[in-house]
Amino acid sequence: DAKTTQPPSMDCAEGRAANLPCNHSTISGNEYVYWYRQIHSQGPQYIIHGLKNNETNEMASLIITEDRKSSTLILPHATLRDTAVYYCIGSGGSNYKLTFGKGTLLTVNP
Amino acid sequence: KAGVTQTPRYLIKTRGQQVTLSCSPISGHRSVSWYQQTPGQGLQFLFEYFSETQRNKGNFPGRFSGRQFSNSRSEMNVSTLELGDSALYLCASSPGQGADGYTFGSGTRLTVV
Numbered sequence: 577d578a579k580t581t582q583p584p585s586m587d588c589a590e591g592r593a594a595n596l597p598c599n600h601s602t603i604s605g606n607e608y609v610y611w612y613r614q615i616h617s618q619g620p621q622y623i624i625h626g627l628k629n630n631e632t633n634e635m636a637s638l639i640i641t642e643d644r645k646s647s648t649l650i651l652p653h654a655t656l657r658d659t660a661v662y663y664c665i666g667s668g669g670s671n672y673k674l675t676f677g678k679g680t681l682l683t684v685n686p
Numbered sequence: 687k688a689g690v691t692q693t694p695r696y697l698i699k700t701r702g703q704q705v706t707l708s709c710s711p712i713s714g715h716r717s718v719s720w721y722q723q724t725p726g727q728g729l730q731f732l733f734e735y736f737s738e739t740q741r742n743k744g745n746f747p748g749r750f751s752g753r754q755f756s757n758s759r760s761e762m763n764v765s766t767l768e769l770g771d772s773a774l775y776l777c778a779s780s781p782g783q784g785a786d787g788y789t790f791g792s793g794t795r796l797t798v799v
Contacts, residue, residue, distance in 0.1 A: 619776050619790030672742045676729035
């Protein structure tokens, strides 16, 4: 699995966009970039994943650089309920596992 | 639709005992994975099953085992419990075909005393 690097913590004002970066310079061609988040004491929640193209769903947007060495998760209008640890994971479809790092603690402030 | 269900939610066991945790995946999902979460080690992959076959296994001692039944429900077993096995055990399910997102349950909080 690709090694990912994320800042340990970030702050964001409520209502503003939260942009969470992730470096995954060792990602291989068949590995997807996954984003999950975990609110204290709950199971991780799937947010989005992508391979090469940018992706958007009802929760967030995922921007992957052309060389695939980094990506950014965008929460367009952060709310207090978005306060959580966000994990960026590089994983191949045939690995059937997720390798979690330490993630980024995003704190959304009122 | 119903999410991933893990039972029990909380469990207290004594060192040396064994424990069995249960996971019911989302209907139609054939892949079930197990993870251990501790404050020191974070989230670590235990194993993954698809159609009753283990496809991948993490770096845990043989005391940790699992299985999957024909209805995709899964159990994991930990024998000869140690204090260090105290953790949140999470189960995740997915359709199992290639790059799918995993849906996690709320976990079982195991405390070994």
